[in-house]
Amino acid sequence: MYQLLKQEGRAKRGEFHTVHGIIQTPVFMNVGTAAAIKGAVSTEDLEHIKTQVELSNTYHLHVRPGDKIIKQMGGLHKFMSWNKPILTDSGGFQVFSLAGLRKIKEEGVYFHSHIDGRKIFMGPEESMQIQSNLASTIAMAFDECPSSTADRSYVQNSVERTTRWLARCKNEMNRLNDAEDTINKKQMLFGINQGAVYEDIRIEHAKRIREFDLDGYAIGGLAVGESHEEMYHILEETVPFLPLEKPTYLMGVGTPANILEGVERGIDFFDCVYPTRNGRHGHLYTNHGKINLFNAKYETDERPIEEGCACPACRRYSRAYIRHLLKAKEMLGMRLCVLHNLYFYNTMMEEIRDALDAGEFAAYKKRKLDNMSRKN
């Protein structure tokens, strides 16, 4: 159940009640594709860096270790020892990101496993079954994410198919939630809006999927090659056609600036690999812009990544030390960097919520953007 607490312009401040606790929005979900945040980050760590929601991937967990094994182990929460909300991505995005390894048909998608090459079929029903086995808090509908450069007729057909798939997802989810051996009988379902950069297709699709009365609505297929301006424009045009009384989720986005712009346009949920992937590569977010710890100028830098930061890395380690760890390929280096970046994102979301509560989001956003663009 979503409760809209406050609005500032189109920006929403809300609470999303789930069987695994309340999610304060806007929120940034921390990406742990294979039931783990890459970089040797434990779920215990997540409790220290303000993580509210963990995100895992249906496709990856289906391939390894197998959703049936996870069900046997009591579901994803028990398996990875994390009792707060988990959102599972449907596997739909892999249709896009693993392009070349797939064949899309009306019934679903044929993949080749990136692990061992074996052929896998996944359609709406399979995706729902897998996600039900994983027993995540929120399941995502199985969709197709067409390329941002796909032509109009392709996108039109693709989106119509995604709508048909959504109907099948909802039916299957209802059936599974009623089944006797289902772990999470209150699993929620978010639908996904598509339409590439064609605003009329986006709007039409938004109207269609809201008729399904889902638990939340995502906007997919953005930040895949189009410009930031196009992305913001699509958000401005599309979000107003999604129900205000339900959470909105901008999938796969993004940079801190993207998130601030997204919040301003009415987005509640975000997720992105940036803080984790960039952390592993030594790119660290600070309030004065991004820094690359691999740079030689940090070789003898005794300062923490960011002065005043309370994350596990900044509390006791210097840039010089962490740089050394990264260059020596010590796991601890990645770990500290990922922790810092996630802490940065999670803290920024907290600041955004506080600003919204105080009715000062616009001012906060401007200040944050100004600071981050400053050279240091």
Added chain:
RNA sequence: GUGGGUAUGGCGCAGUUGGCUAGCGCGCCAGAUUGUGGCUCUGGAGGCCGAGGGUUCGAGUCCCUUUACCCACC
């Protein structure tokens, strides 16, 4: 002391029978990366080839001298 070997950008090396603005890996520097295949990709800076002399139209490549280091034998 004798014999042999090596000296080419920060490090490790390629450089054919001497021939265009001397390459490569790593490193360094700067970017990219948006529902993650622990990656990958894209640029950039930096050597006049140990030093000196000679042969030649032309030498990192041949000759002489010299210096440093390595190995072996005394």
